[in-house]
Amino acid sequence: MQDHKPRxxxxxxxxxxxxxGFFYGALxxxxxxxxxxxxxxxDVRGLSAVEIAIVTAAPLFLRIFITxxxxxxxxxxxxxxxxxxxxxxxxxxxxxxxxxxQGFWLILLFAMLLAIxxxxxxxxxxxxxxxxxxxxxxxxxxMRLWGSITFVVAGFIGGWLIDHVGAGVVIGCxxxxxxxxxxxxxxxxxxxxxRPDRYRExxxxxxxxxxPSGYGLREAQKxxxxxxxxxxxxxxxxxxxxxxxxxxxxxxxxxxxGISTAWVGTLWAIAxxxxxxxxxxxxxxxxxxxxxxxxxxxxxxxxxxxxxxxLAPPLTALIPLQMLHTLTYxxxxxxxxxxxxxxxxxxxxxxxQALYASVASGVVMGISTLASGWLYARVGxxxxxxxxxxxxxxxxxxxxxxARWSGGLxxxxxxxxxx
Numbered sequence: 526m527q528d529h530k531p532r533x534x535x536x537x538x539x540x541x542x543x544x545x546g547f548f549y550g551a552l553x554x555x556x557x558x559x560x561x562x563x564x565x566x567x568d569v570r571g572l573s574a575v576e577i578a579i580v581t582a583a584p585l586f587l588r589i590f591i592t593x594x595x596x597x598x599x600x601x602x603x604x605x606x607x608x609x610x611x612x613x614x615x616x617x618x619x620x621x622x623x624x625x626x627q628g629f630w631l632i633l634l635f636a637m638l639l640a641i642x643x644x645x646x647x648x649x650x651x652x653x654x655x656x657x658x659x660x661x662x663x664x665x666x667x668m669r670l671w672g673s674i675t676f677v678v679a680g681f682i683g684g685w686l687i688d689h690v691g692a693g694v695v696i697g698c699x700x701x702x703x704x705x706x707x708x709x710x711x712x713x714x715x716x717x718x719x720r721p722d723r724y725r726e727x728x729x730x731x732x733x734x735x736x737p738s739g740y741g742l743r744e745a746q747k748x749x750x751x752x753x754x755x756x757x758x759x760x761x762x763x764x765x766x767x768x769x770x771x772x773x774x775x776x777x778x779x780x781x782x783g784i785s786t787a788w789v790g791t792l793w794a795i796a797x798x799x800x801x802x803x804x805x806x807x808x809x810x811x812x813x814x815x816x817x818x819x820x821x822x823x824x825x826x827x828x829x830x831x832x833x834x835x836l837a838p839p840l841t842a843l844i845p846l847q848m849l850h851t852l853t854y855x856x857x858x859x860x861x862x863x864x865x866x867x868x869x870x871x872x873x874x875x876x877x878q879a880l881y882a883s884v885a886s887g888v889v890m891g892i893s894t895l896a897s898g899w900l901y902a903r904v905g906x907x908x909x910x911x912x913x914x915x916x917x918x919x920x921x922x923x924x925x926x927x928a929r930w931s932g933g934l935x936x937x938x939x940x941x942x943x944x
Contacts, residue, residue: 538661542668543886545654546713549672551709552650553642555702556672557679558695561776562687563636565786566695568777578898579779580633581773584640585891588604593745596652596879600744600872605649605716612649616642620703624696629843635842640928643703644886648878655866655874666807666863673801673855677794682789733899734810744873748880751935756925757820757864758884763919764823764857765885767831769893773775774908779878781905784840792847799851807811807859817930820923823857827916835909853916861885864926868935 567577589688597614599605619639626632657663679702686694748754775790784792803810810819829850861881869877893915900908 532686534661538663540662541657541714542750544714545650545657545668545874546671548650548667548706548709550675550711551702551706552643553672553676554679555699558683558698558702559640559643560772561680561789562683562692562695563699564773565687565776567632567636567875569626569779570632572632574748574774574902576629576633578773578881578895578901580629580636582769582894583633583885584644585894585923586807587637587641588644588887590724592648592883592887593876593879595741596648596875597644597745598644599649599652599716600875603716605653605875606710606713609646609713610647610707610710612642613703616646616703617700617707620696621698624700627893633807639699639703643706644882645708647886648712648882649875651862651878652875653714653769653880655862655878656716657714658862658866659871664808665866666804666810666859669807669862670801670804673797673804677797677801680726680790680793684786684793686753688786709712744808744870744876745880747936748869748873748877752869753926753930753935754877756922758870758880758928759922760766760820760824760866761857761861761881761922762884762889763922764820764827764853766889766893767827767916767919767920767925768854770831770888770897770901770908770912771834772890773894773897778837778906779843782837782839786839792843795844796847796850796854799848800855803851803855803859811859811863815932816860816867817927819852819860819925820857820864820926821920822861823852824916824920824923826852826856828913831909831912831916833925835907835913837906867932870934870936883935 552676564577568578570721571581587645595608599608616639619635619642623632623635623639626635654663654665654668657668658665679698683695683698686698700885779789779792780786814822830846830853835845865874865877865881893912896911897908900911
């Protein structure tokens with residue numbers, strides 16, 4: 526009888542981790558095709574480079590308003606899993622509709638709504654994952670790496686199908702991905718209620734948590750009023766946003782160099798393989814480096830990666846450059862997750878995730894994507910220089926976080942003003 530509770534707790538941790546791992550794997554089936562190959566599908570639909578950039582960037586700007594609103598509602602109601610399932614099935618309907626469309630304006634509308642639907646799922650899922658880290662002591666990277674693995678698989682299969690069937694198959698792969706994601710959404714755990722370490726052995730001693738007031742507006746105001754959190758958003762937002770040119774025109778620019786779709790998929794796989802390795806050993810990496818050092822490394826690597834990519838390097842040079850994705854994306858994202866887990870109070874976790882997603886994958890990525898469309902049409906791969914400059918801004922933000930953050934919460938639950 527004495528071992529019953531430890532075994533039950535271990536089983537709960539394992540179940541929580543496995544269900545999140547499965548869902549990450551399903552969700553990234555969409556991203557593994559949508560991210561590298563949607564521009565290829567848009568190209569064969571007859572859209573221009575500027576129109577492709579608009580279709581890619583438009584949902585990023587709308588996320589600024591939609592994602593935080595949904596996240597604050599989830600924080601208020603605790604309905605993260607329910608909202609994820611609603612968004613997933615909405616994405617199914619939108620993907621099927623998109624497959625039947627022609628013409629810029631209709632494609633823009635459905636592609637924009639589809640991207641918002643499945644991208645808003647991500648911060649809600651991250652909130653559930655970070656709650657598991659804080660409550661059950663789970664390894665975030667070990668859960669998240671399954672998404673990276675299926676991203677690689679989807680990229681390989683998508684590239685092979687494009688070569689053998691044609692670019693029209695892209696939308697079919699996206700439909701398959703959203704259906705699988707909607708199916709696995711029902712397996713997600715409810716968001717764990719985080720508690721300090723001192724309550725893990727005696728949860729009955731944990732004080733009651735009060736529901737946040739104002740549907741998360743008060744927490745959002747505290748976050749944006751914190752210079753440290755704003756510097757964090759600059760650092761990770763610039764590191765993530767600097768991928769805008771690569772995500773939108775990477776495959777097209779490689780095709781222009783004569784690189785096959787199969788090699789495009791291989792280059793993506795090389796990038797994600799490093800990301801998988803980082804997430805697999807993320808616990809050791811975070812213990813040794815900490816989130817801020819990882820931010821500094823990510824922004825520094827991004828400056829080097831995009832500056833060199835502006836030279837339109839040959840295939841042999843692209844391989845090591847793709848390995849830098851381990852830091853430029855994987856490192857910056859891992860740093861963001863652990864910074865939020867350590868610095869943001871429990872009541873504002875979902876709101877912080879939404880602000881991170883809205884800035885990093887929203888406003889900054891949207892601006893860089895629109896700019897890359899205009900630049901790519903005029904200077905080709907030299908547009909990557911603008912991405913290197915953006916990464917340099919992120920490095921400044923990371924340096925400010927290093928100088929000002931003590932490593933603890935930005936504010937306690939009882940305080941009115943953030944650090």
